Amino acid sequence: MQIAKADTGRILKLSGALRIHVGDELRAALLDYVGTASKPVVDLSEVTECDTTGLQLLIAASRTAEHSGKPFELVGVPVAVREAGVALGLTVTAASPDAVPGRPQDVLDADPVNRGSEDVT
Amino acid sequence: MSHNPVETYLQEADELLAQIEHSALSLETGTETGETINQLFRAFHTLKGSGAMCGLDTVAAFTHHVESLLDKVRTGAVPVSLELSDVVLKASDHIKSLLGADQGGVPAPSGEMLIAAIEALAASDPSTAEPVTSPRARPVQEQFESADQAWSIHFRPNPTILTRGSNPAALFRDLRNLGSCEVTAHTDQIPGLDTIEPDLCYLWWTIILRSSCGQNAIRDVFIFVEDDSKLEIERAEARAASPATLADDPASGPGEMGGLHETVTQPAPASAPRKSLAKESTVRVPSNRLDRLVNLVGELVMNQSRLAQAVSQSGAPEFANPVQELERLVAELRDNVLGIRMLPIGTLFGRFPRLVHDLSAELGKEVDLVTEGAETELDKSILDQLGDPLVHCLRNCLDHAVEPPDERAAQGKPRRATIRLSAVHTGSDVVVSVQDDGRGIDRVAVRAKAVERQLIASDASLSDKDIFNLILMPGFSTASQVTSVSGRGVGMDAVKRQIDALRGSLSLASEQGKGTRVSITLPLTLAIIEGLLVQIGSDQFIVPMSAVTENVELMNAERARKNGRNLIAVRGELVPYIDLRQTFRVDGEAPAIEKVVIVQHEDHRVGLVVDRVLGTHQTVIQSLGKFFKTIDVVSGATIMGDGRVALIMDIAAVVRFAGIQAENETVGVSR
Numbered sequence: 001m002q003i004a005k006a007d008t009g010r011i012l013k014l015s016g017a018l019r020i021h022v023g024d025e026l027r028a029a030l031l032d033y034v035g036t037a038s039k040p041v042v043d044l045s046e047v048t049e050c051d052t053t054g055l056q057l058l059i060a061a062s063r064t065a066e067h068s069g070k071p072f073e074l075v076g077v078p079v080a081v082r083e084a085g086v087a088l089g090l091t092v093t094a095a096s097p098d099a100v101p102g103r104p105q106d107v108l109d110a111d112p113v114n115r116g117s118e119d120v121t
Numbered sequence: 122m123s124h125n126p127v128e129t130y131l132q133e134a135d136e137l138l139a140q141i142e143h144s145a146l147s148l149e150t151g152t153e154t155g156e157t158i159n160q161l162f163r164a165f166h167t168l169k170g171s172g173a174m175c176g177l178d179t180v181a182a183f184t185h186h187v188e189s190l191l192d193k194v195r196t197g198a199v200p201v202s203l204e205l206s207d208v209v210l211k212a213s214d215h216i217k218s219l220l221g222a223d224q225g226g227v228p229a230p231s232g233e234m235l236i237a238a239i240e241a242l243a244a245s246d247p248s249t250a251e252p253v254t255s256p257r258a259r260p261v262q263e264q265f266e267s268a269d270q271a272w273s274i275h276f277r278p279n280p281t282i283l284t285r286g287s288n289p290a291a292l293f294r295d296l297r298n299l300g301s302c303e304v305t306a307h308t309d310q311i312p313g314l315d316t317i318e319p320d321l322c323y324l325w326w327t328i329i330l331r332s333s334c335g336q337n338a339i340r341d342v343f344i345f346v347e348d349d350s351k352l353e354i355e356r357a358e359a360r361a362a363s364p365a366t367l368a369d370d371p372a373s374g375p376g377e378m379g380g381l382h383e384t385v386t387q388p389a390p391a392s393a394p395r396k397s398l399a400k401e402s403t404v405r406v407p408s409n410r411l412d413r414l415v416n417l418v419g420e421l422v423m424n425q426s427r428l429a430q431a432v433s434q435s436g437a438p439e440f441a442n443p444v445q446e447l448e449r450l451v452a453e454l455r456d457n458v459l460g461i462r463m464l465p466i467g468t469l470f471g472r473f474p475r476l477v478h479d480l481s482a483e484l485g486k487e488v489d490l491v492t493e494g495a496e497t498e499l500d501k502s503i504l505d506q507l508g509d510p511l512v513h514c515l516r517n518c519l520d521h522a523v524e525p526p527d528e529r530a531a532q533g534k535p536r537r538a539t540i541r542l543s544a545v546h547t548g549s550d551v552v553v554s555v556q557d558d559g560r561g562i563d564r565v566a567v568r569a570k571a572v573e574r575q576l577i578a579s580d581a582s583l584s585d586k587d588i589f590n591l592i593l594m595p596g597f598s599t600a601s602q603v604t605s606v607s608g609r610g611v612g613m614d615a616v617k618r619q620i621d622a623l624r625g626s627l628s629l630a631s632e633q634g635k636g637t638r639v640s641i642t643l644p645l646t647l648a649i650i651e652g653l654l655v656q657i658g659s660d661q662f663i664v665p666m667s668a669v670t671e672n673v674e675l676m677n678a679e680r681a682r683k684n685g686r687n688l689i690a691v692r693g694e695l696v697p698y699i700d701l702r703q704t705f706r707v708d709g710e711a712p713a714i715e716k717v718v719i720v721q722h723e724d725h726r727v728g729l730v731v732d733r734v735l736g737t738h739q740t741v742i743q744s745l746g747k748f749f750k751t752i753d754v755v756s757g758a759t760i761m762g763d764g765r766v767a768l769i770m771d772i773a774a775v776v777r778f779a780g781i782q783a784e785n786e787t788v789g790v791s792r
Binding site: 026059087 | 289294308322323
């Protein structure tokens with residue numbers, strides 16, 4: 001797994017496999033990022049795999065942001081992540097703090113470039 | 122030390138076969154649940170798999186047939202029936218003989234006929250099967266509808282499920298193979314990033330599955346995670362709510378769905394708790410290692426005693442505290458080690474349902490075996506030797522005491538007899554009882570047989586207890602027929618001898634037409650006992666404290682003779698006494714004031730006259746060795762603190778010996 005900042009540090013870009021073996025590293029990176037960013041955005045476009053641990057950490061990140069009163073977005077959700085979610089009964093979408101993971105919804109691919117036209121629920 | 126997997130397999134096979142027997146018997150009596158078939162399947166499956174791994178291919182190959190049959194029972198293709206129970210019991214016996222043959226024992230019989238019977242049953246038409254007709258039979262709750270059924274599954278895994286390599290996604294994939302599946306994850310338990318532990322699973326799920334499979338197939342999906350997780354499978358209405366109407370508020374609890382819920386989840390059967398490897402924290406220890414540990418503790422006890430005596434004699438004050446502390450530690454070590462040897466008598470009781478089942482069938486009787494006090498603990502060495510006497514008692518009970526069903530019905534008794542096998546602690550003893558509601562002991566027949574064998578005079582006046590004790594004499598039997606079960610008059614005599622060898626006692630009580638009770642009283646342990654140290658002349662003896670009730674003094678002038686028996690008045694009661702100096706032919710004169718140790722022997726008290734009572738003594742029992750095996754008045758010896766040997770008295774044998782001695786002296790026979 002690789003972790004990088006993009007767009008002058010505004011976006012946290014995750015690459016590779018988000019699995020249990022990188023759980024501690026991923027948690028620490030998300031905690032640091034959500035704590036410092038005013039509007040955290042996590043880019044998953046180069047994530048190749050995701051398991052239960054990875055999905056739980058993403059949900060935890062959205063929850064932490066919500067508790068801090070910050071909006072939280074996932075962008076570039078790839079097929080691998082969506083399918084991992086579906087397999088576990090989760091629908092992964094470009095989520096705002098108002099959305100609740102697990103509620104059946106239409107899946108949207110969020111394109112960072114066209115973010116303004118995203119249909120966020 | 123190398124670990125032998127075959128030995129481990131054999132130990133586990135023993136446990137699995139006992140479990141199989143228990144489950145198969147419950148099939149016959151109709152007390153099985155749906156889980157019983159699953160347990161049987163898993164047991165045979167494990168026997169097969171582990172046997173193959175250990176190279177026991179014959180066992181694995183045979184067991185495969187039984188596993189296939191039980192798989193068909195699980196799916197409803199073959200119903201539960203008496204024939205199934207019979208085949209499973211026979212299969213269990215055959216596996217035992219295969220394992221025994223594999224270990225160099227008697228060659229096992231050919232299993233061809235049994236395999237043919239198994240295959241015939243597996244291929245049988247369900248409509249022709251002989252059903253279980255016991256009035257207590259409950260239908261096995263196997264749901265095998267051909268039409269699709271909606272199931273509601275609530276799965277809350279153990280949080281460590283992920284670290285054990287289990288993948289919930291894989292479970293749901295397997296569920297999807299059974300039918301259409303709507304999986305809803307609940308995220309309410311997921312904390313924020315500051316407190317989340319990445320390794321743990323915080324998700325839980327509710328699933329609606331539409332499938333034609335049964336509950337067992339669903340449960341099989343979770344077979345490797347079920348023990349540590351909360352799993353509920355319920356039948357949901359076919360028109361169960363669509364996902365959109367599910368309460369997907371993360372704060373909601375599970376199971377909030379519309380429609381009727383008929384709970385078909387099987388409660389865990391109380392009689393057969395499922396073992397969870399994760400929860401077990403026991404260690405298997407070979408018996409000989411435990412015996413060695415007990416011996417070492419025994420040596421420690423004796424040497425501690427010698428040290429204490431030496432320190433006491435030396436009068437050195439600086440050793441007093443350490444020696445006292447050592448005594449406390451050794452006593453605690455002794456109690457702990459002896460405690461390790463204690464096993465619940467239920468491990469022995471578990472053998473008997475099968476015995477009663479088989480013997481009842483052989484004798485054409487209908488019997489229920491009820492066990493109580495299975496958790497009562499006894500020393501392993503006593504348990505090992507208690508099995509045969511109890512088997513004898515049960516055989517006698519089934520053969521002589523229990524009437525055939527028609528005879529019972531004619532007397533207004535229930536057709537099914539009840540044999541109650543119980544164990545209870547009483548002080549430092551355990552009382553094991555075998556009680557039946559049969560015809561009772563026929564006092565007239567027993568008395569007549571005793572007169573015929575010239576054991577008693579025809580006009581002898583005997584109490585009920587004396588008559589019952591005649592049954593315990595060698596060769597005594599009122600049975601007109603010797604059956605393969607009993608009737609040779611060997612059983613009860615052998616039982617009495619075996620119980621005496623365990624320093625126990627046996628008593629009978631009976632009421633004609635109502636039933637009989639055989640009570641066996643046993644000490645808790647054979648290895649180390651509390652003893653009363655006594656002295657006669659220059660010799661020391663140990664009287665087991667468990668038998669001692671009190672000590673009194675006996676002045677030479679107070680001795681009285683009555684009807685040829687020595688008697689002493691103890692608080693208004695005349696108690697007969699045995700002069701041990703005379704019995705054991707100890708040289709020298711008795712002191713002017715002697716001590717009488719009053720002991721309990723069966724139902725009455727007896728006094729043992731000794732020179733001095735020296736006090737209590739932790740007695741580590743050492744065997745006398747094979748040359749002294751025939752001396753029954755002494756059950757063993759112990760080594761005292763000064764290195765001398767004290768003999769441990771066997772109270773029952775001493776009383777018997779003294780009685781015979783007195784008889785011979787009365788008729789002028791010198792011994």
